[in-house]
């Protein structure tokens with residue numbers, strides 16, 4: 256069983272307009288994550304991810320992996336350090352030079368801490384020699400830390416200099432094959448955002464520095480967003496072009512700030528050609544592979560979902576990635592309830608809940624604090640289910656106060672132990688079904 260008193264969660268109170276270690280607090284996910292003890296800045300745009308946020312990221316990674324593997328993705332790991340000469344050959348060292356974290360080894364060989372790995376993947380494919388069209392398509396992916404020397408890092412995890420990212424690479428023998436895989440990965444993205452219950456819009460996008468023919472951005476409307484999205488009031492069609500009327504149905508549009516959480520591209524041979532990554536077609540000479548690539552900012556998506564769902568005062572998570580699903584708050588020491596059943600009853604209840612929710616339950620065992628104070632802190636943290644062992648626990652049979660943060664209206668229910676287990680079991684089964692049906 257996990258106990259809150261043992262948790263490393265350095266909660267802080269930040270006075271208004273205060274600055275913390277070179278970091279200005281500019282948005283609510285940053286403020287709440289800092290104040291609730293989930294992240295800690297180390298330097299401009301760099302953050303230590305503390306245990307509760309790490310749990311949420313682990314859960315998010317599990318969801319991402321499950322969706323991308325259902326689309327045929329094979330996981331691998333590419334070094335974070337890429338030889339700079341590869342980026343010279345594709346022209347990107349020049350194109351986005353200032354944004355790259357560059358370094359030299361003791362022999363003077365130049366490297367960069369890669370923000371993305373098209374060059375490294377193309378070099379790998381060149382190294383293994385021409386692939387036969389019969390081996391294709393392939394979808395290779397990794398989830399790892401990436402680096403970008405942001406001119407002005409801001410908004411905490413939304414624009415940091417080191418961040419976790421899913422990057423997936425489609426490898427194809429033709430443009431048609433690339434479009435088929437592109438469609439499959441598009442569906443995987445849609446499934447991921449459905450599981451997270453986030454209203455993410457897919458919008459046509461310019462390819463920018465990446466090059467290639469087809470490109471979409473995945474945008475989550477939220478106040479801290481730096482992009483502007485025109486969303487149709489009738490059909491929800493969204494566009495990055497500032498427009499008053501919807502191109503699909505002619506209805507009025509509304510402009511919303513929005514955060515880019517993912518991107519998909521068909522790259523063509525922009526990387527395979529200069530790096531000689533080749534494919535052997537059914538007849539004729541080897542030709543450059545066609546590549547596609549797919550990114551999801553993992554730390555950014557976590558922060559963006561908090562921006563979209565939280566209030567100014569309290570964190571709210573997609574249920575699937577809340578650090579713990581259930582928190583149990585026992586009575587205050589010395590109270591009537593405490594004298595009647597004390598820590599034993601809480602232990603027993605926790606163990607029964609843990610049976611259905613594995614290690615996804617935490618007990619707030621700071622019994623020297625009032626229930627009200629601990630309830631306020633639990634609400635601020637956004638645990639999906641808060642179970643309070645209060646006055647009604649003295650009834651026969653005992654009943655528990657259950658606060659459900661995902662309910663539309665903040666409501667409290669008094670439930671017996673069996674009713675509580677039924678409620679949590681049903682919630683758990685729903686999650687499980689989702690994973691089964693989409694796998």
Ligand SMILES: [Zn+2]
Pocket residue numbers: 487488489490491492501502503504505506
């Ligand atoms: Zn419309």
